[in-house]
Amino acid sequence: QVQLVQSGAEVKKPGSSVKVSCKASGGSFSNFTISWVRQAPGQGLEWMGRIIPMLGVTNYAQKFQGRVTITADDSMSTAYMELSSLRSEDAAMYFCARDLSLVIMPGVRPFDIWGQGTKVAVSA
Amino acid sequence: DIVMTQTPLSLSVTPGQPASISCKSSQSLMHSDGKTYLYWFLQKPGQSPRLLIYEVSNRFSGVPDRFSGGGSGTDFTLKISRVEAEDVGVYYCMQTIHLPLTFGGGTKVEMK
Numbered sequence: 001q002v003q004l005v006q007s008g009a010e011v012k013k014p015g016s017s018v019k020v021s022c023k024a025s026g027g028s029f030s031n032f033t034i035s036w037v038r039q040a041p042g043q044g045l046e047w048m049g050r051i052i053p054m055l056g057v058t059n060y061a062q063k064f065q066g067r068v069t070i071t072a073d074d075s076m077s078t079a080y081m082e083l084s085s086l087r088s089e090d091a092a093m094y095f096c097a098r099d100l101s102l103v104i105m106p107g108v109r110p111f112d113i114w115g116q117g118t119k120v121a122v123s124a
Numbered sequence: 125d126i127v128m129t130q131t132p133l134s135l136s137v138t139p140g141q142p143a144s145i146s147c148k149s150s151q152s153l154m155h156s157d158g159k160t161y162l163y164w165f166l167q168k169p170g171q172s173p174r175l176l177i178y179e180v181s182n183r184f185s186g187v188p189d190r191f192s193g194g195g196s197g198t199d200f201t202l203k204i205s206r207v208e209a210e211d212v213g214v215y216y217c218m219q220t221i222h223l224p225l226t227f228g229g230g231t232k233v234e235m236k
Contacts, residue, residue, distance in 0.1 A: 035225070037173075045165075045173065045216055047225040061224040062125075095172055107185055110220060111163060114172035 002027035004034075004096050004115035011121045017084040020118045022096030029077035030054045033099035035111070036070060036081040040092040050099050051079060086122045093117045126151050126219050130228035138236045143204040145231045147217035152197045154221075161221040164193055164202045167230075168213040176215075177202065209235055 007021040022034060035050040049060035053072035060068055064083070072079040079096060098113040127150040137143045147162070154160045164177035175184045177193035180200060190205040204211055212235055217228040 044214075044230045045167075045218075045227040047227070050225075059223050063224075097173075109175060109178045109184055111165070111173075111218070112175045112184060114174075117172055 002029075002098065002113055004098065004113055006094075006096060006115040006118045009119040009121070011123060012086050014087055014122055014124055016086055017082055018086060018090075018120050019080055019082040020094050020096075020120070022079045022081070022115050024077040024079075024098075030074055031102045031105070033102070034070075034072065034079040035097050035099040036068075036079075037095045037097060038092045039095070039117075040089070043092075048081065048094075052102065053079060054102065083120075086120075088122050091120060091122045093119050125224055126153075126222050126226050128217055128219055128226050128228035130215075130217060130231050132231060133229070134232040134234065136234050136236050137204075137207045139209060140206050143207050143211075143233060145202045145215050145217075145233075147195075147200045147202070147228050149198045149200075149219055151222070153200075153219050154197060160196065161219055162193075162195070162200050163218045163220065164191075165216045165218065166211070166213050167216065171213075173216065204233075207233070207235075 003025050005023050010018050012018050033052050036048040049070050051058045051070045051072050053074045069082045095117050096115040097111050129148045131146045153162050160180045162180045165173040167173040181193045192203050214230045214232050216230050
């Protein structure tokens with residue numbers, strides 16, 4: 001069974017960047033799109049963007065365009081989300097999730113598997 | 125962007141009683157392939173979201189049959205036939221037909 005394991009909590013200063021990783025274990029990585037979703041404290045879910053690791057194709061939410069970069073290392077079964085020019089409002093839990101499958105796989109659905117989340121604090 | 129509006133904001137339910145959550149989208153979520161790309165998730169405190177329902181009405185593997193989804197076009201509903209204590213948390217709808225993917229604001233379900 002595929003699991004997505006994210007990197008640990010981060011504390012960053014305003015203006016700096018953070019890079020969060022999401023490693024897939026126990027199954028295929030290449031055939032899937034990986035999305036990144038964030039959740040500010042006490043708030044709802046917000047989609048940031050996604051990547052098709054096999055193709056390196058990315059889509060970003062307009063809100064984060066220019067500040068977020070999503071990459072993937074297919075050989076390491078790992079996706080990365082880097083957010084730059086951090087401000088206090090970026091303090092949140094960041095989740096990766098398995099999104100679309102590029103091939104039909106029985107029992108697999110978009111957003112059926114999520115990482116455990118990575119807490120990012122932004123503080124001077 | 126497609127706006128997803130959930131109501132109510134919160135729900136206090138007696139165990140064993142039904143519950144219903146509404147989700148309305150600002151545009152139709154029906155694709156030309158005939159499918160409607162509306163999903164439901166439950167996020168329990170301190171946990172990652174968990175997929176409950178995909179494409180409006182299909183229960184994901186392992187989801188109890190007391191959960192059901194319905195609706196079409198722009199109006200959707202998640203129903204819990206008999207709420208149990210383990211159902212507490214925040215429920216979110218999400219559309220995946222258009223980028224950016226967007227979520228409803230969430231509905232918090234609590235036990236009375």
